[in-house]
Amino acid sequence: MKLRKLVAVIPALCLVFSMVACSSRNTAKQVSSAESAQSSSDHTLAGITTASSGQTYYMVTFLSGYSFWTECWRGFKDAADLLGVNAKYGGATDYDVNSAVTSLQQIIALKPTAMAVTCMDASAYKEPINSAITSGIPVVTFDSDSPNSNRTTFIGTSNYAAGVAAANYIAKKLSGKGRVACLTRTGQSNINERIQGFIQTIAEKYPGIKMVQVVDAGNDENEAATNISSLLAKDSNINYIFAGLQQAVLGTETALSESGLKGKIKIVGFDTDKTTLDSIKNGTVEATLSQSPYAEGYWSMIYLYMLANQQCIKSSDGWYKKGFPSLPQTCDSGCTIVTAQNVDLFYTDQSK
Amino acid sequence: MLNKNGLTENLNLQKIKSVKELSVSVVLCVLLLFASLISPAFFSGANLKTTAVGFSCNGIIAIAMTLALVSGGFDLSVGSILGLSSISVVVLANSGVPIGIAGLFGCLVGVLCGLINGFLIGYVKLNAFITTLGMQQMARGLIYVLTNGGSVGLKPEAGVNAFRFIGSGTVGGFPVLVIVFLVFSVLGDIVVRKSSIARNVFFVGSNEKTAMLSGINTKFVKMMVYTLTGTLSGIAGVLTLSRFGTATASTGSGVEMTVISAAVVGGVSLSGGKGTVAGAIIGIILLSIITNILVIMNVSVHWQNFITGMILILAIIFDALSNRKRH
Numbered sequence: 120m121k122l123r124k125l126v127a128v129i130p131a132l133c134l135v136f137s138m139v140a141c142s143s144r145n146t147a148k149q150v151s152s153a154e155s156a157q158s159s160s161d162h163t164l165a166g167i168t169t170a171s172s173g174q175t176y177y178m179v180t181f182l183s184g185y186s187f188w189t190e191c192w193r194g195f196k197d198a199a200d201l202l203g204v205n206a207k208y209g210g211a212t213d214y215d216v217n218s219a220v221t222s223l224q225q226i227i228a229l230k231p232t233a234m235a236v237t238c239m240d241a242s243a244y245k246e247p248i249n250s251a252i253t254s255g256i257p258v259v260t261f262d263s264d265s266p267n268s269n270r271t272t273f274i275g276t277s278n279y280a281a282g283v284a285a286a287n288y289i290a291k292k293l294s295g296k297g298r299v300a301c302l303t304r305t306g307q308s309n310i311n312e313r314i315q316g317f318i319q320t321i322a323e324k325y326p327g328i329k330m331v332q333v334v335d336a337g338n339d340e341n342e343a344a345t346n347i348s349s350l351l352a353k354d355s356n357i358n359y360i361f362a363g364l365q366q367a368v369l370g371t372e373t374a375l376s377e378s379g380l381k382g383k384i385k386i387v388g389f390d391t392d393k394t395t396l397d398s399i400k401n402g403t404v405e406a407t408l409s410q411s412p413y414a415e416g417y418w419s420m421i422y423l424y425m426l427a428n429q430q431c432i433k434s435s436d437g438w439y440k441k442g443f444p445s446l447p448q449t450c451d452s453g454c455t456i457v458t459a460q461n462v463d464l465f466y467t468d469q470s471k
Numbered sequence: 472m473l474n475k476n477g478l479t480e481n482l483n484l485q486k487i488k489s490v491k492e493l494s495v496s497v498v499l500c501v502l503l504l505f506a507s508l509i510s511p512a513f514f515s516g517a518n519l520k521t522t523a524v525g526f527s528c529n530g531i532i533a534i535a536m537t538l539a540l541v542s543g544g545f546d547l548s549v550g551s552i553l554g555l556s557s558i559s560v561v562v563l564a565n566s567g568v569p570i571g572i573a574g575l576f577g578c579l580v581g582v583l584c585g586l587i588n589g590f591l592i593g594y595v596k597l598n599a600f601i602t603t604l605g606m607q608q609m610a611r612g613l614i615y616v617l618t619n620g621g622s623v624g625l626k627p628e629a630g631v632n633a634f635r636f637i638g639s640g641t642v643g644g645f646p647v648l649v650i651v652f653l654v655f656s657v658l659g660d661i662v663v664r665k666s667s668i669a670r671n672v673f674f675v676g677s678n679e680k681t682a683m684l685s686g687i688n689t690k691f692v693k694m695m696v697y698t699l700t701g702t703l704s705g706i707a708g709v710l711t712l713s714r715f716g717t718a719t720a721s722t723g724s725g726v727e728m729t730v731i732s733a734a735v736v737g738g739v740s741l742s743g744g745k746g747t748v749a750g751a752i753i754g755i756i757l758l759s760i761i762t763n764i765l766v767i768m769n770v771s772v773h774w775q776n777f778i779t780g781m782i783l784i785l786a787i788i789f790d791a792l793s794n795r796k797r798h
Binding site for chain 1: 510512513515517518520521522524525526528529554612615618619620621622623624639711714715717719720721722723724725726759762763766767769771772773775776
């Protein structure tokens with residue numbers, strides 16, 4: 120019995136010791152890198168990059184592995200390579216606020232130099248972001264913001280604005296008169312925001328355009344196709360369908376071709392997956408929206424670097440701690456409408 | 472009496488063979504009547520055709536899921552296996568492998584995943600829930616690796632058009648995919664009702680210990696059940712790809728829940744030993760029609776889940792009440 124207790128206690132002790140050792144080592148490293156960066160009298164880029172080598176920056180997402188983040192990460196990593204610092208990518212793989220926040224807190228516990236975070240839920244992320252900042256880790260948010268947190272900058276285009284852009288594009292094409300439908304996914308805030316932007320713009324700005332129906336895109340392309348087919352069976356007098364997420368684009372394409380309405384109803388999609396780009400090239404999709412994921416990642420890293428190596432900016436001594444405004448609060452990464460005219464620009468080396 | 476005859480009596484085979492799907496069929500008919508009153512669009516050829524195409528792949532998986540449920544377990548990995556099979560075919564075909572061989576490989580991916588599940592559940596005696604949940608995540612993880620989180624389309628190479636015909640073509644106005652589904656369903660229903668192998672699954676699901684004592688190789692039976700769910704999921708994956716021409720990171724997401732709930736609505740017992748393929752198929756049709764009606768009625772997307780869930784419970788209550796009356 121005693122032996123059993125001992126066996127149970129030893130790993131627990133090991134865990135505690137290793138935690139203490141790790142945190143003290145990390146803190147020491149953190150302090151020394153910050154000190155060396157601040158005490159560096161060399162204000163040239165070469166001097167600062169020498170001082171900052173060895174720093175580790177994190178990009179943290181939810182639903183990690185999703186293609187949009189892969190493109191953000193490419194930008195983040197490129198900027199980190201340029202600056203000669205380490206970049207890491209982390210975050211929960213599932214779509215669950217609880218595990219996303221847990222994963223974020225675990226990364227904060229690793230004491231990275233600074234981190235870029237995309238927020239699955241604005242309010243749920245507020246506390247973890249603030250606690251990271253209190254413990255000396257500068258934070259910027261990208262793609263999805265937590266505006267009430269103390270993050271320095273948000274880099275991205277709001278999803279709402281992207282929905283507005285889609286509505287304006289379609290309205291222009293229809294000269295303000297026609298019938299439209301759209302696909303959303305219930306329970307996913309970023310998609311809901313863009314659909315809200317779309318619906319409200321149509322309702323408020325374009326009285327000549329009728330919003331026929333909002334259809335749920337379901338879990339995969341099969342559900343999206345089935346639901347859009349159901350709508351078309353009832354009402355196929357529609358000019359444009361705005362598919363607010365990638366799998367909905369594929370589902371809508373299939374539903375239109377199965378209903379013999381390919382070409383009659385036009386599709387505006389979202390994001391720049393290779394298959395969506397291919398569909399624009401072959402004419403089955405008219406346009407898609409790009410939120411510039413590479414730029415979001417790239418500029419997140421640059422902003423973080425400025426925050427972690429404050430001697431880069433000489434606006435006021437100790438500007439970061441004093442809260443002296445030295446970086447923009449928001450940085451609009453832009454939202455571009457991709458059509459057959461400019462589609463070639465959006466093929467990356469990865470997607471070719 | 473621990474021989475097979477005794478078991479047969481205990482099981483009351485009549486239960487298996489009786490038209491248990493009758494009550495669900497009544498619900499289905501009521502629903503059809505309701506739908507026809509709501510909108511003339513419901514009974515249009517286009518609507519019925521696209522709805523049938525939509526549930527065909529899930530229906531094929533439901534055949535195997537019926538047996539998994541009857542054996543006293545279930546398979547949570549079917550959706551991910553479907554997706555993994557789809558993406559495997561795309562990756563192989565795009566790297567130059569003839570599409571026919573790539574398609575066969577997709578089915579094999581299903582067989583292999585199913586065999587692993589079956590071996591672990593049957594021979595290593597692991598819990599079906601956790602084993603198939605693990606397989607679900609492993610397969611979804613591989614999909615993410617292969618798609619890089621996005622989507623990969625079939626390159627338009629030789630044979631791809633013929634391959635796409637299975638999923639998107641029609642014969643005399645009838646979708647090929649639906650024909651494939653009907654063939655599988657009829658065969659599946661006959662096999663489950665008539666064959667002695669399938670009967671062993673019922674024995675195992677009713678009382679595993681007694682089945683084992685009466686000489687049934689329960690480990691083997693379980694392994695075969697999960698190999699079948701894997702195989703049919705693999706086939707469904709290949710068919711899904713032939714319909715869409717593209718595999719995405721989310722292909723097959725949530726299919727397991729649709730299929731399991733459809734089977735249960737169709738009278739397949741969650742505690743094992745009871746159920747028919749026909750029942751599960753009617754369940755799949757029922758669920759698809761509910762979604763179809765909700766879209767036709769323009770019910771808010773935020774209410775749709777609630778209503779689907781409510782109808783699901785009502786259907787089960789109706790089934791339970793009518794069962795009680797019959798006995």
